[in-house]
Amino acid sequence: MFDSSGLTEELLAVYRTLLQKPELGRGSRLSELAAELHQTENETARDLQTLRELGFLVPSWIEGVEYPLDPSLTFGRLAARRQQEIEALSNELRSDQLAADRFTADLANFLVQRTTRDVEILEGRALANQRMQRFKPKKSIWGINQADRVVNMDPHVLPDRPHLERGIEIRYLYSEAFWKRPGAPEFVHLLTSLGGTVRIAPSVPFRLVIFDDESAVMGIDPDDHTVGAVVHHSRAVVRLAMELFLSMWDRAMDPLNEERWAKEGGINAQEAEFLRLLVHGATDEQVARKLGVSMRTVRRIAAKLSEQVGASGRFELGVRGGSAGVGGLAPVPGSGW
Template structure:
């Protein structure tokens, strides 16, 4: 019990011995306690720091134990003052936190407009994603238009996803088909599928989004710069439209692990997306990012398609692809 006052077992044993044998010096204390002299002196130094020893009036250089009624009363009083100050600091911290929470709530309210909430920065978006995932009761669906998931992202999402699927929440996700080319990401998706997550793929996806229980939808503020922030949408109108988009993509997506079939014109879904995006005037860099592949892979696909179409330019390739009906087939 006295350890909270800074008095350890050795110091307490020496203090008691000095009371039982008031005239004992260091040598006698070592004999009675059966300790080395250094251990006794270390304990006496600790007692001196706690003001539990005083110089002897009778023997020069010797020390005597201070009356415990006086010594411990002073120690307890000092300890109580320390605790009181600590409690005062904690109360001040509690008040500061309360003000911060109030300010945060006012800020969040100012960022909300009707059925929307604006989230600024990647950290805030990630925190909201974790919160939404944990709050899901029935279903969570999402589109993930990126070519890979970082090791940090995989590590952070696993406990949340395991808990979600363990509660029986239905989880459906559409990834880019190119994710199957990334070893770490592919292994993570197989892990999700083993837990019960339903996974499909598409060559390209229009937007990153997450929908929880058909009630809340999270979409990026800028689809081209997802790290800038996101918008949380509430209300049946907005979420219903996005959910319908998800269902359309889910219906035409390929189950994870299956090879997508080529259409009658011999094009893969990825090749058709390359033609469509090039026809919209996107650069190789933008097309590659949207498909989750390297720029080199994108240029190789473009060159192969141009050869098949007998085109000598990107513009001519797009024109001939449209004439052949390659851009209208659903795959």
């Protein structure tokens, strides 16, 4: 029962015998003590040495004689020593726990810092705009832009002008609705005259700006850019953003070289995109956002196409529009949709 303290049953047997027969504590009577314990003399001598180390045996004032201390004293000392060992172990455990906590905290801090570097959340349009101004691209700016209102802009204060003058490649992709806004053609001519490139797609999914091949900025809420933006620095996310951009870019058209995007007897690219979104179950609100047009324009397109194929409702128009070549509604070659 005291094995953890080093006091085995064999040692207790020796101690008990000496307590009961203290005369056997004389060194000259080692053989008698061994016989009493049914041990060899070497085994008994070894046990006696252990009891001395534990403080259970002390020498007497008579030379060659040692006696066992009273059990209340010996076990009290043993308990005190064990308590010290327990306290020392507790201190070691606390120290280890503190070290483990520091290690865990350092790792968590590293992960948080890494996450912070990989993702920036910019709540509100003002904060997002401030962050955009701090980007210092070295190679390129690629942007998917929705059809915002276009205003007359002084060529000398064009925000992209300093980038273009430094040789930064700028590619902007807009929806067809943007090209139809007042001032849009003038803006595109100005940007291209400075070295930028603009292409037009029937619709765009959301705002996206890629700086070099290192950062991708997109809206927190794709349906409401005023909520703010998220800046991704993760290589995986940036790569996905670049693949999306290039896929749309390759299918888009140069508005300065393509005068018409429709085929005689068919439909234009915007109308083809309307049908594609309709077939995929988009609501009128989603169609309006992706095309960059008003709800009134969406209803006008729907009415025109329905009349063209004799569809009596939205569902029937979607079904007919999803069938290639039905009613002359096949998408125009070159529109990419």
